[in-house]
Amino acid sequence: MSVRVRFAPSPTGFLHIGSLRTALYNYLFARHHGGTCILRIEDTDRTRFVEGAIEEQISSLAWAGVTFDEGPHVGGNYGPYTQSERFDLYREYGMKLVDNGTAYYAFDTSEELDAMRQRQQAAGIAPKYDRSAMRNQYTLGEDETRRLLDEGAAHVIRLKVPLHQDVRFSDVIRGEVIVNGREIDDQILLKSDGFPTYHLANVVDDHLMEITHVIRAEEWLPSTPKHIILYQAFGWEPPTFAHVPLLLNPDRSKMSKRHGDVMVRDFARKGFFPEALVNFVALCGWNPGSDNEFYSMQDLISSFTLERVNKAGAVFDYQKLNWMNGEYLKQRDAQDLARELHPLLVERGYPHIEPSYVADVIVLVRERVAFLSDVVEFADYLFGDVLPPLSDEASALLSGNDKISVAIDSFRKGLVPSVLEDADAFKGLAQQSAEAAGIKMGALLKPLRLVLTHREVGADLFRTVQLLGLERCLSRLDAFLSPS
RNA sequence: GCACCGUUCGUCUAGGGGUUAGGACACCGCUCUUUCACAGCGGUAACACGGGUUCAAUUCCCGUACGGUGUACCA
Numbered sequence: 001m002s003v004r005v006r007f008a009p010s011p012t013g014f015l016h017i018g019s020l021r022t023a024l025y026n027y028l029f030a031r032h033h034g035g036t037c038i039l040r041i042e043d044t045d046r047t048r049f050v051e052g053a054i055e056e057q058i059s060s061l062a063w064a065g066v067t068f069d070e071g072p073h074v075g076g077n078y079g080p081y082t083q084s085e086r087f088d089l090y091r092e093y094g095m096k097l098v099d100n101g102t103a104y105y106a107f108d109t110s111e112e113l114d115a116m117r118q119r120q121q122a123a124g125i126a127p128k129y130d131r132s133a134m135r136n137q138y139t140l141g142e143d144e145t146r147r148l149l150d151e152g153a154a155h156v157i158r159l160k161v162p163l164h165q166d167v168r169f170s171d172v173i174r175g176e177v178i179v180n181g182r183e184i185d186d187q188i189l190l191k192s193d194g195f196p197t198y199h200l201a202n203v204v205d206d207h208l209m210e211i212t213h214v215i216r217a218e219e220w221l222p223s224t225p226k227h228i229i230l231y232q233a234f235g236w237e238p239p240t241f242a243h244v245p246l247l248l249n250p251d252r253s254k255m256s257k258r259h260g261d262v263m264v265r266d267f268a269r270k271g272f273f274p275e276a277l278v279n280f281v282a283l284c285g286w287n288p289g290s291d292n293e294f295y296s297m298q299d300l301i302s303s304f305t306l307e308r309v310n311k312a313g314a315v316f317d318y319q320k321l322n323w324m325n326g327e328y329l330k331q332r333d334a335q336d337l338a339r340e341l342h343p344l345l346v347e348r349g350y351p352h353i354e355p356s357y358v359a360d361v362i363v364l365v366r367e368r369v370a371f372l373s374d375v376v377e378f379a380d381y382l383f384g385d386v387l388p389p390l391s392d393e394a395s396a397l398l399s400g401n402d403k404i405s406v407a408i409d410s411f412r413k414g415l416v417p418s419v420l421e422d423a424d425a426f427k428g429l430a431q432q433s434a435e436a437a438g439i440k441m442g443a444l445l446k447p448l449r450l451v452l453t454h455r456e457v458g459a460d461l462f463r464t465v466q467l468l469g470l471e472r473c474l475s476r477l478d479a480f481l482s483p484s
Numbered sequence: 485g486c487a488c489c490g491u492u493c494g495u496c497u498a499g500g501g502g503u504u505a506g507g508a509c510a511c512c513g514c515u516c517u518u519u520c521a522c523a524g525c526g527g528u529a530a531c532a533c534g535g536g537u538u539c540a541a542u543u544c545c546c547g548u549a550c551g552g553u554g555u556a557c558c559a
Contacts, residue, residue: 010559045558110557117556126486127555156557174489183487183555191557198559222488222554245490245552252551280496283508287497291507310497313552317495320509330522368521430518445518457520 003035004212007061007068008202010042011053014263015060017316018217018247018255021281025244026215027066028282028304035212039071040205041082044195054082060264064274065297078209083201090196093204093234094157094189102233103189105145106136107155129158129186157190159199159229167225172213172242172306179225187226199223203230206239215242215306218313219254242306245285246313260318271371272321276328280321284314294327326370334359334366341372348376350383358383360467364459381453382467387476394450398480405481407437407444408451412477417470426462451480 007023009015030037039061041054058073070076080086097103106129108116116134117127131138136158137145149155165181189200196204206214221243231238247255261267267277279295287310288303295303329337338358345353361382362375369378381387390398398404411433419425427441434444449461452473458464465473 008559012559042559048558108557113557121485124485128486154557171489177488179488185555188557193557195557197557202559217553218489219553220559225488243489248552250495254553284496289498291498293496293508312490314497315495317509320496323509365521367523427518440518442518449519455519459521461518 001212003030003033004038004210005030005035005215006038006040006206006209006211007066008040008042008205008216009057010045010048011050011057012045012048013050013053014265015057016255017262017264017267017281019057020061020064020066020264020277021247021284022215022217022244023061023066024064024278024282024300025286025304025306025309028300029213029215029306030069031301032304036069037067038076038078038209038211039068039073039081040209041072041084042198042201043082043084044198044201046084046193046195056265060268063268064264064278066278083196083205086201086205087195089208090201090204091190091194094196094200097159097189097233098157100233102160103157104137104160105149105155106134106158106186106188107140107148107153108134108136109154126183131158131160131186154192156188156192158186159189159226159233161186161226161229167228169224169228169238169241171221171224172240173245173309174221174243174311177221177224184225184229187223189230199226199230203227203234203236207231207234207236211239213240213242213306215244218243218246242309244309245311247281247284248313248315250315252313252315255316260316271373272325273328273332273372276325277321279328280324284316285310293324322370329366329370329372334362337362337366337372341375344373344376345383348383350380351385352383357467364463364467368459379459381455381458382464385472387454390450390454391456394454394456398447398450401439403437403439404444404447407433407439408448408477409481410436411444411448412474412481415470415473415477420466420470423462426465452476 005026007019007026009019009023027037029035039058043049043054054072058071061067068074070078070081072079072081083090094103098105112134113129116130120127120130133139140148161181161184163181166178167181167184168176168178170176187199188197190196205211224241224243228238249255249259251259255262257263261270264277268274275296278297278300279293282295282300282304283293286304286308288308335355338355341358341362342353342355345358361379362372365375365379369375376383411429414429414433419429430444430448431441434441437444445461446456449458449464450456452461452468453464468476
């Protein structure tokens with residue numbers, strides 16, 4: 001039987017980085033096995049629906065390289081893939097359970113339920129629907145239930161959990177899990193508004209869509225026994241479960257904002273390469289057992305297995321992600337990067353942005369930064385002609401010693417095209433100019449860098465001068481030597 | 485509270501009955517260097533605790549501690 005997996009987000013907001021990883025694992029598993037990866041939208045909670053969320057999540061996923069074979073945006077033979085469009089189906093299946101005695105009607109108001117929980121809490125027992133004391137099909141009797149239903153009384157349908165039976169299932173990542181039936185709540189399956197809860201919709205859809213492996217976050221582990229009971233109630237074979245560990249904040253709680261970005265689009269906006277983010281996130285909780293840290297999507301697909309997913313949650317290390325992004329910045333093709341950077345340079349209004357020139361600049365400075373956009377900040381003096389004002393310390397350094405002006409003047413006079421051709425010639429000129437002014441070469445280079453770039457740190461000075469070209473160098477030197 | 489899940493350097497992890505417990509990020513030092521960085525070299529740093537089983541346990545088992553998740557007419 002061929003593998004079919006699904007990623008099933010709720011359209012309640014932007015795509016979370018943890019969701020990206022869950023989606024990625026589903027995707028990798030499907031591709032690894034030549035199976036099918038499905039996107040299903042779980043929008044059964046109308047109150048939390050956010051306009052545009054579905055589109056945003058799909059595009060974030062696509063940005064990261066996670067695509068689907070079936071889904072609301074691409075179609076497929078198991079649709080519709082949006083639960084709100086499958087409304088009637090859930091009621092139909094819910095009623096089958098009522099008919100076969102594995103689910104029942106309940107009429108309690110939320111106030112009554114709150115009161116029940118308060119009583120239980122006060123008595124020190126676990127909050128759980130009290131089937132024998134609340135207002136439901138069993139306590140009210142068939143006639144009264146019928147009457148209330150005919151009257152149109154608000155009601156829900158609850159799962160009748162077998163009380164004296166252990167529920168067990170085998171999780172690919174966690175092994176055998178056994179839960180006593182008396183611990184499991186009589187979960188609501190159909191809400192009073194007629195919509196299904198996650199539990200019902202999820203099980204029905206996974207079955208109808210012939211999902212073979214449910215790969216989802218660990219937070220679902222505690223409710224999996226309910227799902228197992230549902231499969232049993234329907235007489236269906238449950239899929240294989242794999243609960244992946246959570247992504248964590250530095251304090252080890254479930255990853256959330258407050259500690260940093262958590263939305264995929266935030267990472268995209270910050271300038272992370274999708275390849276770097278995917279690489280990094282894949283390795284949070286999974287490892288193929290090698291020391292290699294770098295994996296393309298293809299590499300991940302060929303080496304991914306659920307068995308090698310870790311059990312423990314992983315703290316999300318932003319610092320290491322930055323490092324990884326920098327590594328991708330160094331490896332990427334400079335021409336491509338120049339193309340990617342182009343819009344930003346245009347936006348800034350820089351004059352020197354000819355693609356092959358930009359590529360040269362990128363090659364020169366990318367060792368020193370982690371983001372492509374940092375190149376703009378780091379090398380603004382290579383793209384623009386208007387330099388930011390010198391710092392006070394820099395001005396003091398340049399004006400504090402006449403010898404520096406003498407040396408720079410000497411350097412300017414010696415700056416001819418051939419010097420730009422040859423690193424040794426450049427060095428020789430600097431040496432000569434320094435000696436002429438009676439200072440060491442090292443004492444000249446820093447002022448020279450300041451005059452040419454208005455920066456104290458930067459890339460190799462010869463290469464910088466070379467990229468600047470004779471004309472720009474001369475005009476910057478002149479601006480220093482004879483300020484207008 | 486109850487249920488479930490988890491626990492190897494600060495972090496991500498490899499490993500697995502007998503190892504100098506390996507790698508990466510971060511951090512520190514050295515080298516290179518006109519600066520910063522890169523690179524290279526080196527360093528600090530971990531098997532939560534207690535019992536078993538065993539000739540031998542970080543590795544298997546059981547407890548404990550700690551942490552996380554869940555406990556909704558949310559997913």
